[in-house]
Amino acid sequence: MRKVLILFLSILAITLLGETFAAPVKKDVLANGLTILSKESRTNDIVAVQVYLRMGTRYETDEQAGLSTLLQSLLLKGTDTRTAVQIATEIESVGGRISTAAEKDYGNISLLVTREGLDVGLDVLFDILQNATFPEDKVAQGKALLLRRIASRRDQLLASTFDLFQETYYQNYPYHKPRLGYPETVKRFTRKSVLDFYKTYYVPNNLVFSLVGNFDSSAVIGRIKRRFGRLPRRDIPSPPEAIFSPASRSREAIRERESQTAWMVLGYSAPSITSPDFTAMQVLNAVTGGSMDSRLFVELRDKKGLAYQIGSLYVPRVGPSFYADYMGTRPEQFELARKGILSEMGRIKSELVKDEELKRTKTYLRGTFIMSQESNAGQASLLGQYELLGPGYRFVDEYPKLIASVTKEDVLKIARKYLTYYTLGAILPGKSHVKESTKDK
Template sequence: MYRKFKLSNGTRIIMEKIPHVKSISLGIWVNVGSVDETAENNGITHFIEHMLFKGTKNRSAKDIAAAIDDIGGQINAFTGKECTCYYAKVLDSHINIAVDVLSDMVFNSSLDEKDIEKEKNVVLEEISMYEDSPEENAHDLLFKTIYQEDSLGYPILGTRDIISNLTRDKLIEYMEKFYVPENMVISVAGNFDEKYLIDMLEEKIVGTGKKENIHLIKSKNKANFNKEIGVKYKDIEQLHLCIGLESFSMGSENVYPLLVMNTIFGGSMSSRLFQNIREDKGLAYSVFSYPTSYRNSGIFTIYAGINPKQLERVCSSIKEEINLIKNKGLRKEELLKAKEQLKGNYILGLEGTSSRMMGIGKSELLLNRVYTQKEVLDKIDNIEMDHIKKVIDKIFSKDNMSVSLVGNIDNEINIKQYLY
């Protein structure tokens, strides 16, 4: 059962007590991601995430790592399109250390000038590593192609020029705007004493002096979905193909029917897409589909890593599966199996405290509510064929399609003739 609290400065707390485990996972979530950036500071959110590990007024970077390593715990962070999370997993007897270290990092970071310059090189190497991954390139290019100038299409890592020109003043200004109590959620899952934890959070979080900022505005209009084709030439063996179709935003009633449909279409090894293109025809090693939902937009992505000579056949096979599901829908037994598969994946994903902490934290931060396990399972069980048909009709339209291609591709190829 989930419990919610608010600290005296307005920071939201969402927690789930699991008495039978010996671990506890804690995350400090900030409602800021690359979508909040501009063309002038793209990459700053991710860079700040790096910098908060580089030392505080009380600890060096090595002290931060050692504090958690010494107790056998784990500490990490990630930056997404819409949120940033700093998290730790420790034995329940060491929750005080996790709270102390995470709160120190997030609220007392020193942002030392020398560390900033060193970390720029680290992030630039991360960008280089990403550029060496053509599959990642294809997915990022798809977002850039679809959203163009909208910040949802910005790369999370940013660009070399912008990262190289970040200053301490810019980091501080950005943090003062977004790293405020009303824009944060602390999520906790595991074995803990509720009063002890709340008192400790009140001391460590509120004691930092951060006050509620009622002037932060996070509203944004729906991101425009542009139907374009993006191509990036790379002299590599494989061709990486992404097809993006306009989908549903976070919180939509269609999200769960979409998940069921995707399970059947391309979301698993037994899916139609995988069985047709890989197993039956041997045209690709990796082929799959997945939905992504944001507050103001959504994408349904089909990906295939292929031999460039097989592009036409793979596109034809994808179009074949799209036409089949559009014209004939799903069989009843497929729907039942997909619902069971989705429920099984969901329940198995809740086996650890980390996944539970992630689930409740992100949901509270972005949706301002958390669905119980029963509510989620009921949503899946209540999906009918009519719901699936509505999703299929919305998603699979040739007037609703963008494409990205990364690899050794002939610029004369007209991808539209294969897919449209």
């Protein structure tokens, strides 16, 4: 089945590669620093508009933890001239969708409309970007919802284990904070703190517009210039000063919770999104735990029966990044499972990947990447993210070629460079919800 999937991805990638990236991307930068990426496509009548800006966990102080998430959740709750209901009604009237998000390195507003509904959609979007009001009652409702989300996440043991891992791995670096924040920080937020954060980061030189679809780029760029071109450039605060020091020894943090399953996340330092090592680490991750045919899945789940759930992920960020293996296992098998993961990490550091395994992995990565760009929204998202976060929008075209160029020697070199000292976050069954042990190994 796996080989059939790989063959399918190969054929589809070849078919879509020309279609997906054939049209050129136009980049315009206004005098005030606002960036516009536009790509016309006539494959359908859909227009995807993504707006990205630098904000998120990396830009928050510890006292502001969760403020980006709260702000983004309130953007659609009203402007100077529109209520939340009017915003929703206008977008729905043209069959469109609008949503917001906050991540560790950025915030995002996503608009999806038809060609005929683009004018209406842009009017609403521009209003939100400039005139959001954050009514007191909506702020109170948003805080209550965010507190419920925090409580819900704590009940999700794998998610809680990832949070524990990141706290331990990042130490004092801003990424250590959960994206949703803490109950004590969220409770202190006011309308003023949300509005001040909005005015600080929603400035022209911090915005990247990314548009893909059936539209007249000259006309849309003209509209953006008329609406935003005269706004002044403003200084954007740098992320809180913090030094990230890669671990000089392995670290472990263990908490006890009421559970029938033991959960662990075992991770290492990894290259940032702008590093030359980025694509080689993508390949390494796919080999070790990125699919159901990966080594962790086959060796530790299929052959040894150690895992209920297992895999790996590589999280490339603007700042310090990480690669991590994760697993849910029976409590009595926890130590055996941990040693199993470490054994597989030792294997990837000590021997070259087989030619056929490398070929399958690169085909899989290339195919899934092309498929992720099949829609206008997918293309607009990746163009905007790469432009904002550092590699630049052209990296979308370079990525498949870079993956194809990765050798088995590259994978071995990357493994030996990054997979040195590990950080372990684990949640084990126990009566206590607060007992915690943190130690250096």
